[in-house]
Amino acid sequence: MSETQQVTPKRCAVYCRVSSDERLDQTFNSIDAQREAGAAFIASQRAEGWEQVEDNYEDPGFTGGNMDRPGLKRLLQDIQDGKIDIVVVYKIDRLSRSLADFAKMIQLFDRYKASFSSVTQQINSATSMGRLMLNVLLSFAQFEREVTGERIRDKFAASKRKGMWMGGQVPMGYCVDNRKLVVVPEEAEVVRQIFDSFVATRSTTLMVKQLVEQGVTSKNGKPLSKQALYTILHNRLYMGDIGHKGDFYPGQHKALIDQSQWDRVQEIMAQNSRERARDTFGQKCRHGFLLRGMMFTADGDLYLPMATRKTSGKLYRYYVVNKNQKMGAGTVEFANLPAAGIEKSVMEKVLEVLRSGQMVHKCWEQVCSLNPKLTEPEAMVLFFRNTAGIWDQLATQAKQDIVRTLIKRITVAPEGLHVDWRFEAWGALIGLPPKNLAGYEQLEYDLRELEIA
Incomplete structure (x- = not known):
């Protein structure tokens, strides 16, 4: 051999992932094992020009069912930046357990001339046979993930049917000890007080005031709002039940109220709901x-x-x-x-602006700087006056749209109302060039175009 063939260097990145973080505190864990296996595999291909990059791409405690992983995102970004030629993983399911996600990654690999290789599975995405085997193996990985998910959901439902607490936000009155709900006496007394008070007062508004005066707060130290009280009063867990997808089962925890108390509260709440539905628009x-x-x-x-x-x-x-x-x-x-009174006061201010034109001239520089298409203040003044002239014929929605275009914010102060005008949007009312807005008929046309007539 007269001349040694030149080998093109290939920059290789090792990607490691493990779904659970339970054993990551061990001296030598799964991430370490994957990293060493990947490094050894790259070293074995040194004759082919493989070189490991210094950076390690790792996602400890992240599922392979989606792509929302910091290490994977950094890996894909470096591929797009042209820093990586080959991605090495211990097994293909370390990269992804979703066939759809994996297809997206392969498309990105192809676009940026990168390939994929597995340590324990002799597969290389650079070949057609490697791609076929990748899809077959990944289909099984996705099937395994879905079966595992179904098994977990079935176990969760079975545990709920047995009345076991399966996690979530811990309700007031309880704490979690050894994965079981245990009564907290002080909080339990507050819960019983809430149910008793509602039966007596029939008003969450009065109850909120009473609880604030008594210094009673939620688990996070905040005052109990009406919404928080409704949540407590609707929670069958306080009666000793555990719910799952609309069904309820006897729980393994101690109830804080009895059936008769629960029934009285629900009857009052149902009555109040009917009254609110009848009385409130x-x-x-x-x-x-x-x-x-x-x-x-x-x-x-x-x-x-x-x-x-x-x-x-x-x-x-x-x-x-x-x-x-x-x-x-x-x-x-x-x-x-x-x-009625506050809206009348605001309308008087709006009509004053529309009729007089003084505000337009006074703030014209500001209006024009925010809307450079406007050239003459007289066109806007004319439009405003015409709008004021037909104000009483406009529907409430039309008035509301115009008010929202003219006004940014209204502040109610002891001395009266303070109006912040929306100068940057005033020109939007006109819509057409000023020369076309000379009369009442054109105003009606513009309002129809704005869908506010």
């Missing part, structure tokens, strides 16, 4: 609130729209502070605001 009144999501207190708390129809048939609309709605009236010192 809820989403049906969505477009009846002109200032939905726009009004805040001086402290930054949102005002929520509320609507109630009394037995007389009269509808009452008002805005209530978010904290008072969640924690009960009086939580913060902001009174409910009648919707």
Whole structure:
């Protein structure tokens, strides 16, 4: 042989993964074994130009059922950056147990001229036969993963039917000891108090106030809200049951309330729900609130729209502070605001801007800088005045869309209302070049185009 054939170096990366992190604290664990086997395999192919890169790509305690793994993401990124030619794993299921995910990886390998090789399975993705064997073996790996998942789900359901606690958020009144729910006396007393108080008061709003005054908090130290109370009052676990997919089984833990107490609470809650369904419009009144999501207190708390129809048939609309709605009236010192009055005040400010044109001229530089398509303030003034002229004929939704375009935020302060105008969006109302907006007919056309007429 007169001349030695030049071998092209191939940069090889070893990828290691293990699903469980239980034995990772051992002196020599599965990750170490995979890493050493990969390094030895690369060394055995030194004659072919294989060289191991210095970086190690490892995912201890990550499932192979998806690609959401930090080590794998870093490996794929380095492949795209042209830093790796061959990926070496101990077995192909270390790289992935999902046939769909593996197909995506192979496409990426091909795109960036990288290949894949297994230490214990003589497979190389660079050949057609290697690809076939990869797909066959990976199909079995995915089948194994799915069978394992079914077995775990069946075991979980069987354990629930036996009344065993299978994890999740630990409810108030209990703690977990040796994978079992154990009663915490202090918290259990609070739970019993909640059920008793609801039977007596029939009001979660009053209960929230009482619990705040008594200094009672949830497990994380926060005050109990109305939603938290509803969660407790609906939880059959306190009656000694364990639930699974809508079915309930006698639990192995101690109950905190009896059947009769549970039945009384559920009867009251069902009655209250029917009354709320009859009295409250809820989403049906969505477009009846002109200032939905726009009004805040001086402290930054949102005002929520509320609507109630009394037995007389009269509808009452008002805005209530978010904290008072969640924690009960009086939580913060902001009174409910009648919707009609506050909306009328805002409308007067809006119509003042639309009719006078002073705000347009006063803030024209700011409006124009945020909307460079506008050239003459007179066109916007004319449009605003025409809009004010037909204001009473516009539907509530149309008014709401215009108000949202003109106003960014409304702050309710002791001295009155403070309006932050949305100058950057004022030009959006016009839609067409100013020269086409000379009259009332064109205004109607534009409103139809905006779907707010």
